[in-house]
Amino acid sequence: MIEFKNVNKWYGDFQVLKDCSAMVQKGEVVVVCGPSGSGKSTLIKCANGLESFQSGDILVNQTSLKDPSTNLTRLRSQIGMVFQNFELFPHLTVTQNLTLGQEKVLKRSTEEATQVALTLLDRVGLKEHANKVPGQLSGGQQQRVAIARALCMDPIAMLFDEPTSALDPEMVKEVLDVMVSLAQQGTTMICVTHEMGFARKVADRVIFMDEGKILEVAAPDAFFDSPQHPRAKDFLSKILSH
Amino acid sequence: MGYDFDFDVIQRSWVYLFRDGMTFSLTLTALASVGGILFGTLLALMRLSSFRSLSMVAAGYVNLMRSLPLVLVIFWFFFLVPYIGGWLTGSSQPTKVGAFSSALITFTMFEAAFYCEIMRAGIQSVSKGQTAAGCALGLDYRQTMTYIVLPQAVRNMLPVLLTQTIILFQDTSLVYVISSTDFLGAAVKVANRDGRLVEMYTFAALVYFVICFTASMYVRRLQARISIIR
Numbered sequence: 295m296i297e298f299k300n301v302n303k304w305y306g307d308f309q310v311l312k313d314c315s316a317m318v319q320k321g322e323v324v325v326v327c328g329p330s331g332s333g334k335s336t337l338i339k340c341a342n343g344l345e346s347f348q349s350g351d352i353l354v355n356q357t358s359l360k361d362p363s364t365n366l367t368r369l370r371s372q373i374g375m376v377f378q379n380f381e382l383f384p385h386l387t388v389t390q391n392l393t394l395g396q397e398k399v400l401k402r403s404t405e406e407a408t409q410v411a412l413t414l415l416d417r418v419g420l421k422e423h424a425n426k427v428p429g430q431l432s433g434g435q436q437q438r439v440a441i442a443r444a445l446c447m448d449p450i451a452m453l454f455d456e457p458t459s460a461l462d463p464e465m466v467k468e469v470l471d472v473m474v475s476l477a478q479q480g481t482t483m484i485c486v487t488h489e490m491g492f493a494r495k496v497a498d499r500v501i502f503m504d505e506g507k508i509l510e511v512a513a514p515d516a517f518f519d520s521p522q523h524p525r526a527k528d529f530l531s532k533i534l535s536h
Numbered sequence: 537m538g539y540d541f542d543f544d545v546i547q548r549s550w551v552y553l554f555r556d557g558m559t560f561s562l563t564l565t566a567l568a569s570v571g572g573i574l575f576g577t578l579l580a581l582m583r584l585s586s587f588r589s590l591s592m593v594a595a596g597y598v599n600l601m602r603s604l605p606l607v608l609v610i611f612w613f614f615f616l617v618p619y620i621g622g623w624l625t626g627s628s629q630p631t632k633v634g635a636f637s638s639a640l641i642t643f644t645m646f647e648a649a650f651y652c653e654i655m656r657a658g659i660q661s662v663s664k665g666q667t668a669a670g671c672a673l674g675l676d677y678r679q680t681m682t683y684i685v686l687p688q689a690v691r692n693m694l695p696v697l698l699t700q701t702i703i704l705f706q707d708t709s710l711v712y713v714i715s716s717t718d719f720l721g722a723a724v725k726v727a728n729r730d731g732r733l734v735e736m737y738t739f740a741a742l743v744y745f746v747i748c749f750t751a752s753m754y755v756r757r758l759q760a761r762i763s764i765i766r
Contacts, residue, residue: 344668371674381669385687394683395673447673 295320295482296341296451301350303336303506310336311347312506318451318484323477325493325514326486328503329529334486335378337503338453341484342373355450371399374444374452378459380436382428388415388439389424392446400447407446414442418472434465438472451482458489488533490518502526545732546739549722557722558743564636564718565705568643572704573697575644576651581681583656594652601649607710613642614714635716639708647704654696658689695759702751706744719743 296318303311310333318324326334339345341352343359343366352359354369382391392411396402402410415421418438420431428436437457444452454473458466470492477483477496487493493500493514500517502510502525509523518534521527582594601609617638621631633641662685670680690697709720717725720740727736 342672344671367671367674367676370672373672375669375672377665377669377672379665381663381665383666383669383684383688385691395675398679398683399674443673 295322295355296484297353298337298341299351299353301337301340301347301352303333303340303345303347310506311340313350314503314506314508315350316501316508316511318482320482321480322498323481323483323485323496324499324501325497326484326501326503327488327493327529328509332503333506334503335455338455338484338486341453342370342375344370344375371395371447372450374441374447374449376437376440376444376452376454376457378456380428380433380440380460382436382440382443384428387425387427388420388431391428391439392443395443396446410446411442414445415439417445418442419468432465433461434468437461437465437469441469441472441476445476451484452476454483454485454487456486456488458487490534494518502529504529539734541735542732543735543739545726545730545735548730549726549736553719553722553726557717557719560636560711560716561705561708561718561720564639564643564708564711565701567640568647568708569701569704571640571644572647572651573655575648577655577686579648579652580655580659583652584659598649598652601646602653606646606707607713609646610639610642610710610713613645614638617641635711635714638714639711639716643704643708647700650700651697654693654700655689657696658693659685661692662688691762694762695755698755698758699752702748702755705751706748 298314298316301311301314302309314333314337316324326337328334336345340347340359341354350360354373357364357369359366359369382388383394386394389408389411392414393402393404393407396407396410397404400407412421412424415424418441420435420438420442423431423435423439428439431439441452441457457473458469461469466489470489473483473485473492474496485492485497497514500510500512500514501508502512502517502521502523504525510517510521510526512522517526518530521530579594579598582590583598585591585594604612614635617633618630621633622629625631666684666688667680670684675683708718711718712721712724723736723740727733
């Protein structure tokens, strides 16, 4: 489904991604974790072309991102993305946030797009907020809207970039619940997150990154109970010791 | 103190002042601000473009316009535009361009430089994440700008855009240098005809003050109403 092949990326002299290779199968849930600045977010942003990379390749359903003939705009419309800071469009209502992409990219009619939007809002439990603007919602509600917005495009895979990091602690659960139900429905997901409970519950594999390198790929239980790489041990001891 | 005020001159001339003069001023302000904002937005997008040549052309244009006195530009374009028109139409004769058209072109081009800077600040006030979110949905550059970035940029900058338009309204009085008759020009004509300079200048000042002050009060109230809920 999504294959990273020896991806290298530099910001000037600084190498953010070093020879990253990984494979995500259809229906798989992969959690990417690691210390901040380790390149996790950059890696998943490369998967839908929001970030460019200098060498290596990423294949999405056999389509190469390095191939100049690949229509990146079209490819992005097929991959859902959820951001740390929600990035809902503050000047549009919740429903308009959900219909914009459907109407402009998928060329759905307003009625059809609205129908899809309301169905998905219902699924994330926010149907009654359809006519509000994002600023009237709590962080957790905004993030659920953002997930619904991505789902409206019927994505083949979903990317989550630290979806709960900007949330107040009491709102983390409502977002994770939505993500768990997506995972259980067989959605292909790559999640950058430090929510270890989530990883244990639904992840098929955990990818550990540090300093731009993928250091360990393992099943969640194996990774959390007996990490192999010293950096992974060090990282886990820091985040699990409280 | 020896000056015999006669405000009756206003009574005699107000129809002419408003029907001819004020209509000219307001039409010129309206058209030039719409044109200026559209052209200015285009310049702002060019300035922020990742194509260096585009951004340099736009920056050069904006810096040139902002470094010249408006009166100079009005004169300059008044004499230059007919030749450019002739060159564009491929004729050897300069095109005939009326004073109003010339003023409109001048104010549009000149004000665009100022609107450009306002729009540039507006576009930069919209976070990069918003553009990324648009891209992630599969919107292209044009769609992301049209539906996501520019609406927020305009809303963030609306008070400043309107304030600039009020300044533009005041600046339209400079068209007297190319013998166009705007509100002030009409007032001056009447003043000279009837020998009532003090009265007419006072009246014109009062009218400009009322219009501009009311407009800026309105801008202040609008600012509170349209701000995006965050």
